Amino acid sequence: MEFISQHPVLVAAVVKVVVLLFVVMTALAYLTWLERKVVAHIQSRWGPYYVGAHGLLQPLADGIKFLFKEDVTPPASDRLIYLLAPFLALSLALTALGLIPFGPPGVRFPNGQPVFIVSDVSIGLLFLFAITSLGVYGVALAGWSSNSKYPLLGALRSSAQMISYEVSLTVSVVGVLLLAGTLNFNHIIEGQRGYWHWLRIVPHWYIVPQIVGFLCYLTAAIAETNRVPFDLPEAETELVAGFHTEYSSFKFAMFFMAEYANMITVSCLATILFFGGWLSPFPDRWTWQLYLPGAGLLALGVYCAYDSVTEMRGLARLQLSVVTLLALGGGALCLLPGVAPVIQGPFWFTAKVLGFLFFYIWIRGTLPRFRYDQLMSFGWKLLLPVSLANLVLTAAWFAWGWVRG
Amino acid sequence: MIFPAILFFVCALLAIVGAVMVILAREPIHSALALILVMMSLAVLYLLLGAEFIAAVQILVYAGAIMILFVTVIMVINAGVEERTDFSKIAKFAGLPLGFFLLLETAHWLYHSAIGAAIANGPGAHAEAFSTRELSTELFRRYLLPFEATSILILIAVLGALVLARKDE
Numbered sequence: 244m245e246f247i248s249q250h251p252v253l254v255a256a257v258v259k260v261v262v263l264l265f266v267v268m269t270a271l272a273y274l275t276w277l278e279r280k281v282v283a284h285i286q287s288r289w290g291p292y293y294v295g296a297h298g299l300l301q302p303l304a305d306g307i308k309f310l311f312k313e314d315v316t317p318p319a320s321d322r323l324i325y326l327l328a329p330f331l332a333l334s335l336a337l338t339a340l341g342l343i344p345f346g347p348p349g350v351r352f353p354n355g356q357p358v359f360i361v362s363d364v365s366i367g368l369l370f371l372f373a374i375t376s377l378g379v380y381g382v383a384l385a386g387w388s389s390n391s392k393y394p395l396l397g398a399l400r401s402s403a404q405m406i407s408y409e410v411s412l413t414v415s416v417v418g419v420l421l422l423a424g425t426l427n428f429n430h431i432i433e434g435q436r437g438y439w440h441w442l443r444i445v446p447h448w449y450i451v452p453q454i455v456g457f458l459c460y461l462t463a464a465i466a467e468t469n470r471v472p473f474d475l476p477e478a479e480t481e482l483v484a485g486f487h488t489e490y491s492s493f494k495f496a497m498f499f500m501a502e503y504a505n506m507i508t509v510s511c512l513a514t515i516l517f518f519g520g521w522l523s524p525f526p527d528r529w530t531w532q533l534y535l536p537g538a539g540l541l542a543l544g545v546y547c548a549y550d551s552v553t554e555m556r557g558l559a560r561l562q563l564s565v566v567t568l569l570a571l572g573g574g575a576l577c578l579l580p581g582v583a584p585v586i587q588g589p590f591w592f593t594a595k596v597l598g599f600l601f602f603y604i605w606i607r608g609t610l611p612r613f614r615y616d617q618l619m620s621f622g623w624k625l626l627l628p629v630s631l632a633n634l635v636l637t638a639a640w641f642a643w644g645w646v647r648g
Numbered sequence: 649m650i651f652p653a654i655l656f657f658v659c660a661l662l663a664i665v666g667a668v669m670v671i672l673a674r675e676p677i678h679s680a681l682a683l684i685l686v687m688m689s690l691a692v693l694y695l696l697l698g699a700e701f702i703a704a705v706q707i708l709v710y711a712g713a714i715m716i717l718f719v720t721v722i723m724v725i726n727a728g729v730e731e732r733t734d735f736s737k738i739a740k741f742a743g744l745p746l747g748f749f750l751l752l753e754t755a756h757w758l759y760h761s762a763i764g765a766a767i768a769n770g771p772g773a774h775a776e777a778f779s780t781r782e783l784s785t786e787l788f789r790r791y792l793l794p795f796e797a798t799s800i801l802i803l804i805a806v807l808g809a810l811v812l813a814r815k816d817e
Contacts, residue, residue: 253651324677369704376712380684383716387677387723395723402720406713 248354255356260341263361267340271503272302278604285608296551296559299566306496314492317389324388329490329497332381336504339374342367343511346521346588348429359521359589366426368516372413375467375508379405381501382469382486389489397485400615401469407622408466408473415459415630418637419449419516432520446524450517453637457517459630464509466622468502471607473618510599511592518595521588533583536590540574652696659696663689674730676722680715687711701783 276291276298283290291298316325346359357363364370379402386398423431437447450457466473482488487498514520525532544567551563577586613621662685669682687710694703787795 321675321677324681364700366700366704369701369708373704373707373712376708376716379712379716380719383719383723384677384681387719399720399723402716402723406716406720 251352251354251356255352255354256361259358259361263340264337267337267504267507268500270507271500272306274503274506274600275305275499276302277600278607281601281604282608285605296555296563296566299562309493309496312492314494315489317391317489319390320489321388321390324384325489326494328381328385328388329494329501331384332378332501333497333504335374335377335381336501336508339371339508340504340511342371342374342428343508343515344428344432344520345592346585350585350588360429363427363429367428368416368420368426368431371508371512375505376409378501378505381498385490385498386486389486391489393483394486394488397482397488400482401486404469404473404618404622405467407619408463408626411459411622411626411630412463412467414627414634415456415463416512416516417634418453418456421634421637421641422449422452428515428520432515432522435519436522438526446519446522448517448519453517453633455629455633456637457513459626459633460513460517462626463622463630464513465603465606466618468505468509470502470506470603472610472612474612506600506603507596510596510603513599514592514595519591520595521592523587523591533587534578536586537574537577537583540570540577542574544568544570544574655692656696659689659692662686663693674732676730677719680718680722683718684711684715687715 279301280290280298291301294300294304316322341361342364344360344363348357348360348363350358352358382401382405383398386394386396386401389395419431420426423434425431425434435446435448439445439447439451442451445451487495490498523532547563547567547570551560551567555563576582666682666685666689670679670686673679673682687706691703691706691711694700694706
């Protein structure tokens, strides 16, 4: 007990990391479910349907399958690096999430530590870029250590792609930094409080002056996470499965999880930089918004109850009833006067991030893949000049004092 | 204050082991990885000194950009395993003692210098002196000329590399 009271930072950090890991791992699992469902519906299919009601237990089944599959290590591979690469990819992707503020810094534990951020670094953005820039190693080393043609080609492609698009990604964000005047995430979000003075209903989010920067960021972020239409590193038709061709079992799953964790990270970053992070889009005087999270969960519970009664049979009905109870109970909990204000920040943050994740999946269901030369010329000849021009314009705007937002 | 001390010794050890590995590893990729290990350990040491910005830039620029290029180039040219030769006689009998002597001399100098005193005051003693804002003010006001000169130097190096790498028509 003495140890706990003497090291508040350490204890709080351990608790937060454990909780965050649990939440993120669950979110990753159900992100795969969401992706399969959304893409299926875009393509007029049902998607996973048999394992659990609406396929809700599919991620669990996948996880068990990955765990019990044979773990093959190619004999010609470089064993140490072959083992290291997936760990590197996943741990870096998860580390980045430790810098993200999921709610206002004012909410604190009894020992004075902020609840919604693992580590509130004064130069958070720079550290985030430092960590995500290392993500290339997972891909590059995986391809190299497999000692096989297709993985090597995939790794080369992806290193080139990630290096190219990282430049645009970083440059497109600098405009926001000029507006905010700080590298700390919470301060950047605080700077977006209120409304633009010439347009009273539009929140003071940085997307309004930085719409070009936002579009550049979004494009570069999709490329950076190797998602469609920029998923050249794993173009099946050309490279089998790209850099992770030789990986099987849980090592493959780790690359998979790393990709989804990176998706979450860039969505969080977009939310923080351009969409006001954990701030609500409505003015503070609208007190009914306090009950929005609870009301949403209750509505979900009611829908699940309706669905389980009308559509489901047998075991599926039972499973959906559990979901119903969870949603109703969670909704009631969120309506409690002590909980409702605390849950506001995380609610808006999660809602915005989910919006971005849905957008990602939507893009994947809609767009075809780029050709490799198109990818490179797009990155260097269009995206980089546009984001540079955006930066120069913003800087000029500041230099002549046009901005007094 | 025991945690920073432990962290310091672990990272210092990692940095030294990594540096030795850079030389001893026979596979070029292993050398590159060991170099990354050195840089990451140094970044943690900077963090311990309270220099957050330098630490982040250390990771971002060295580990995140330069070493990625190294690794990519090694992969592209598919560099094989290095050949190992015996030490030359001069290296064996003059190089090793001289290197050891240099190490001692540096340690001696550090021990008596201002930097050594600053380090001895304990990790994080200068935490407040190194904010990003102050660093950039210093960099772009007081040290603007050296900064620009360095930039031009790097530009010249890039052009030189391009000229050297170009094939004759």
